[in-house]
Amino acid sequence: MKRVMALLFGGAILSGIAAWTAMAQGEPKITLQAFECGRLKQNDLGRFSDTMRFKGEAREFIAGCFLVRHPKGVLLWDTGFSAQLIGMKDGPPGLTLDKSLTDRLTQNGIQPGAITHVGISHYHADHSGGAGEFPNAELLIGEGDWAALAAMKPDDRQAVQLAHWLSGKGKVRSVKGDLDVFGDGTVTMLAMPGHTPGHSALLVRLPKNGAMLLTGDQYHFRENRAVRGVPTFNTNRADTLASHDRFEEIAKNLKARVIIQHDPRDMAELPAFPAALD
Ligand SMILES: [Zn+2]
Numbered sequence: 455m456k457r458v459m460a461l462l463f464g465g466a467i468l469s470g471i472a473a474w475t476a477m478a479q480g481e482p483k484i485t486l487q488a489f490e491c492g493r494l495k496q497n498d499l500g501r502f503s504d505t506m507r508f509k510g511e512a513r514e515f516i517a518g519c520f521l522v523r524h525p526k527g528v529l530l531w532d533t534g535f536s537a538q539l540i541g542m543k544d545g546p547p548g549l550t551l552d553k554s555l556t557d558r559l560t561q562n563g564i565q566p567g568a569i570t571h572v573g574i575s576h577y578h579a580d581h582s583g584g585a586g587e588f589p590n591a592e593l594l595i596g597e598g599d600w601a602a603l604a605a606m607k608p609d610d611r612q613a614v615q616l617a618h619w620l621s622g623k624g625k626v627r628s629v630k631g632d633l634d635v636f637g638d639g640t641v642t643m644l645a646m647p648g649h650t651p652g653h654s655a656l657l658v659r660l661p662k663n664g665a666m667l668l669t670g671d672q673y674h675f676r677e678n679r680a681v682r683g684v685p686t687f688n689t690n691r692a693d694t695l696a697s698h699d700r701f702e703e704i705a706k707n708l709k710a711r712v713i714i715q716h717d718p719r720d721m722a723e724l725p726a727f728p729a730a731l732d
Contacts, residue, residue, distance in 0.1 A: 455462055473631060480630050484523065484525075484641070484659075484660055485660070486612070486658050486660060486731045486732075487521040487725075488518060488713070488721060488724040489519055490534075491518070491532075492516070492517035492535035492583070493515070493551075494516075495549075497512050498511070498647040501680055502674055503686070504684050504685070505684075507678075515674065515675070515717070516548055516716060517532070517535060517586075517716065519532050522641055525646070527636060529569075530569045530572045530573070530588065532574065533582060533584030533587075533662060534555065534571060534581070534584050535549060535583040536586070536615060537551065537555070537584065554587065567590065571591055571594055572589055573635070574593065574599070575668075575669075575715075576652065576653040576670060576671060577595070578625060579615055584615055585618075586732075592625040593624060594627050595628060596628075596645060596647070596650075596652025597630045598647055599651030599653065600628035602650065603620060603652055613714045629645070629652075632645055640658065640659045641658055643655075643656055644656070648673045648688055648692075649670070651690070653670055653672055655670045657710070663731045664711070665710035667704065668713050668715060671716070672701050673714050673717075674716045678715065679714065682702075
């Protein structure tokens, strides 16, 4: 018994010292950083509404990527376009990328090897394109998307982006429902099916700034969130509406700050990379 008590108190003292050291160094436990990982010109927003809104309107989207630092690891949330797009002639119209994720991170003092988890909101190529730059990270992806990818032909562009994990070479977690990424409730993948079968949003609970909700593609721009629009290319309309409901309820209950990942206005309101929210 004495030994157990000694171990318990010893552990408590040690973890107390670790916490004190972290505080003394001014290191917040959890931070969020945001940066751009591609641009998409939309010449006609008509396809973002199946109720005929926005037809003929043009808008530029950003592909938003995020780093969540946690004492137990570093999560990269969404990965933008593939670096193959850089300088590509005759590439997909309207899509641009000026820098690979690896370059963007290393130029800001972050070693790509520090990324322990790559979380993908869904399998579309503007979210999964850079994942292959982090082959040692554990891939986190909604179960419905993982099943859809596995059913695709290997040369499908969306499957190609994640070939490392689909071929069994990388560690992958196919997520059923929600996932508490680091086990303490601070970083949670939220199942929001409808845009794709396994689409997810990300909830990050920061010590100072509180709850942050990253949309994935639950919404693409502010005006479409205001009317809870459903893009014509979503895989399931009823699921999308149910996910809109869940998303808005969570946002309200946690008084969360919502970041629409494709909306340049939401991205511009976050600290310029590599500055972080804590
Ligand atoms: Zn999408």
